[in-house]
Amino acid sequence: MSGSNAEISRDDVAHLANLARIDLTEDELERLAPQLSVILESVATVAQVAANDIPPMSHAVPLSNVFRPDEVRPSLTPEQALAAAPQVDQQRFAVPRILGEEA
């Protein structure tokens, strides 16, 4: 999906929804495809303004090399860490069995 080709198909949306684990109905797929196309087109106009002398950037502030020293800081207690877990077993996060990974 390059910036120049802003057309997003229904299948593109279905694929992305699947990757993002979002359950979309047929109606939503149909409705979102043209909406996302419009958004992409709008963003693409920025590319027209940006000439070759303007480098693309991924961050709003031109900073680099923000580091911290390799020092251990206190962690949460296991009780705190697990407080929001839907299910806990043996001081671990219990999650549904994982399918389709390993035989």
Add this chain to the structure above:
Amino acid sequence: MTTTSADPVTFEDALERYDPVMGMEVHVELNTASKMFCGCSTVFGADPNTQVCPVCLGLPGALPVVNARAIESAIKIGLALNCSIAPWCRFARKNYFYPDMPKNFQTSQYDEPIAYSGWTEIEVDGVSYRIEIERAHMEEDTGKSLHVGGATGRIHGASHSLVDYNRAGIPLIEIVTKPIEGTGAKSPEVARAYVAHLRELVLGLGVSDVRMEQGSMRCDVNLSLRPIGVTTLGTRSETKNVNSLRSVERAVRHEIGRHAAVLDGGNRIVQETRHWHEDTGVTTAGREKSDAEDYRYFPEPDLVPVAPSREWVEALRAQLPEPPSLHRARLQADWAFSDLEMRDVAGAGAMNLVAETVAAGAAPQAAKKWWLSELARYANEHDIAIDDVPMSPEQVAQVQGLLDAGRINDKLARQVFDGVLAGEGTPEEVVARRGLEVVSDDSALGDAVDRAIEANPDVAAKIAAGKHAAAGALIGAVMKEMRGRADAGRVRELILARLG
């Protein structure tokens, strides 16, 4: 969906028709005190979920900050592999849903690795192989899942999984080779030698424990075959988590035979990940690589770019230890070992152990002897790495010191090794507790010598007649009586003094 099994093809058969090409991906867990992006401890073996915080649990609003030492370690590994160090690079999000990564993405690097285009050289049976390094990039480790309900602890048949995030966020360096071609029948050994070499190199840098059995070094083996004479690459399989040197060699050998069988049967190799089974020595199909595997990488917005200055890189380069090949050449000269002796030591994985034993005061030949005999045997019998033998190089040197001082002899030394390995204490303590010290005290020896002469009048007569070589039989008798603890030299003197 998976390749059907065909008639098995032996490794030797496969190589008559096919040319293997390998690619190695090795993950090295760094030994920083804290995690890659947060201050949680990285100590191995802690209680579950005691080394976690909002950052490594991926809680909303938590912001990562890069560990400076992890960057330094990454640069050092890159430099040791003769890589270029990126003047500017970014982290990227690798998006996927899996419970071992609570953020639903792994912070990694994508098209801007910190180190790239390197090479390293390994040796197999006296032949050098240059391995081209594609890249070494930074990322974070995942949590550990425990699968409950399945009979074997694997995912299959599990009712649910329990996740411990202590490991999530520990810094990893992934080192990826370019395709390794032209290694033919030596491929399994080249793969093993490469991983062993990498292990030694990283250990020398002091940036990781590189303990394969603890998972601080993990290896994925990519392999494809192509008919001999063809230059395009065949379809590859990726065998995951091959976690011992021996397994690397076996997995390559197995995959060569398996690929050949599939290709011979007129089938095609499916590009997939495969799981290595240590116990049975085979791989089984895992996930098929498909279009659905789309990680949607994008630059990590929460971390600013890393732009190591050239001064910083050069300062780190100046700290690098001698490369293993030079180091080895220097050791060989210092120790006066032959090429074969060096190969034996390297093959046993005992180079550093021998070096430390020599540094602790033992003669090189003696250090080599113990590591390649008693201690290698112990490691083998207990199925552990030689580094994990419960005896330190200092202790080995102490045993040799006792020998050199004449306080024990060779036979007794073996008993001292047994005792130290059995956890009975230091060499001195074992000698004291087991009463292993050589007896050279004349009054204690004299009685035994007298009894030996009395019991063997024929031998005594020969010695008295000038046949000093016959003394060996009497020395043996004294040794037997004193359960090996007599000072043989002194016993001989006493015998000759009485009969000579």
